[in-house]
Amino acid sequence: MTINSKNPIIMGVLNITPDSFSDGGQHFDTADAITRAEQMIIQGADIIDIGGESTRPGAQAVSTADEINRVIPVIEALYHSTNIPISIDTSKPEIMDLAVKAGASMINDVCALNGDSALEMATSLNVDVCLVHMQGSSPRTMQKDPTYGDVVDDIKDFFDKRIQACISAGIAEDKIILDPGFGFGKTLAHNLEILKRLHEFKSFGLPILAGMSRKSMIGALLNDRNIAGRVVGSVTAAIIAVQNGADIVRVHDVLDTKDALTILGGVS
Ligand code: PT1
Numbered sequence: 001m002t003i004n005s006k007n008p009i010i011m012g013v014l015n016i017t018p019d020s021f022s023d024g025g026q027h028f029d030t031a032d033a034i035t036r037a038e039q040m041i042i043q044g045a046d047i048i049d050i051g052g053e054s055t056r057p058g059a060q061a062v063s064t065a066d067e068i069n070r071v072i073p074v075i076e077a078l079y080h081s082t083n084i085p086i087s088i089d090t091s092k093p094e095i096m097d098l099a100v101k102a103g104a105s106m107i108n109d110v111c112a113l114n115g116d117s118a119l120e121m122a123t124s125l126n127v128d129v130c131l132v133h134m135q136g137s138s139p140r141t142m143q144k145d146p147t148y149g150d151v152v153d154d155i156k157d158f159f160d161k162r163i164q165a166c167i168s169a170g171i172a173e174d175k176i177i178l179d180p181g182f183g184f185g186k187t188l189a190h191n192l193e194i195l196k197r198l199h200e201f202k203s204f205g206l207p208i209l210a211g212m213s214r215k216s217m218i219g220a221l222l223n224d225r226n227i228a229g230r231v232v233g234s235v236t237a238a239i240i241a242v243q244n245g246a247d248i249v250r251v252h253d254v255l256d257t258k259d260a261l262t263i264l265g266g267v268s
Contacts, residue, residue, distance in 0.1 A: 010044055014048050034081065038082065044255065049087040050086060055089075061138070071088065071095065085106065086104040097125065112158075113166065128175045134184035136184075178204060201245070213251040218233040234252070235251075
């Protein structure tokens with residue numbers, strides 16, 4: 001993916017999950033999902049990330065059939081009605097396959113293509129891939145006692161291994177995006193350390209994606225604020241991430257983030 005660090009990319013989140021952590025399943029219906037995506041495009045989203053399985057801490061897995069029914073009709077409709085690039089947020093190779101055939105041009109995998117056949121599938125589909133760091137084997141268990149030596153160095157070691165695995169499988173290096181995975185097997189202290197030292201991940205020469213929008217790290221810093229009250233905190237975190245080197249920010253509140261990035265761009 002070609003990135004101009006002066007122009008950070010806004011990835012708008014489109015969750016199509018009845019139990020989604022931040023929209024309570026409001027966007028479960030296909031027509032509603034399209035409307036929400038179109039709204040995010042008008043507000044300034046550069047790419048839409050579509051997911052049918054929640055990956056918030058403790059979330060339960062979803063069957064392949066359910067995930068297909070949730071995301072594929074939305075991708076098909078969005079691909080035909082807009083020009084927006086579409087990212088598929090999944091760890092399942094079957095979903096990757098159908099999503100790219102329906103029009104998605106990026107695979108966003110919180111398991112960093114570690115699942116069975118995921119690496120082979122992503123290679124054969126020849127699209128951009130986002131490798132997310134997660135400690136623990138699944139979102140259901142990842143927040144059970146996260147432990148690191150140096151959290152940034154440990155994640156860099158993980159990126160080293162996954163980048164090498166991708167290249168060995170045949171994925172071009174310039175198709176890889178790195179994401180330290182805020183909230184994926186991390187304490188608040190780990191998340192803050194990663195945000196503060198985000199620029200250290202630039203050593204790979206690859207785009208960095210940061211996703212903190214509405215997450216519990218924002219709520220925790222604001223005295224356990226509820227999800228609806230996390231917008232300003234989330235926008236601020238996105239701005240700090242961009243100042244510290246993020247090329248892509250994954251957000252729910254596209255308009256607010258766009259405004260903040262416009263002000264940042266005006267003074268930098
Ligand atoms: C992310 C991300 C994602 N996050 C990428 N994809 C989620 N590339 C889904 C909490 O602590 O950061 N990067 N796809 C959502 N996952 C979480 C994790 C949601 C933690 C909430 C929390 O509240």
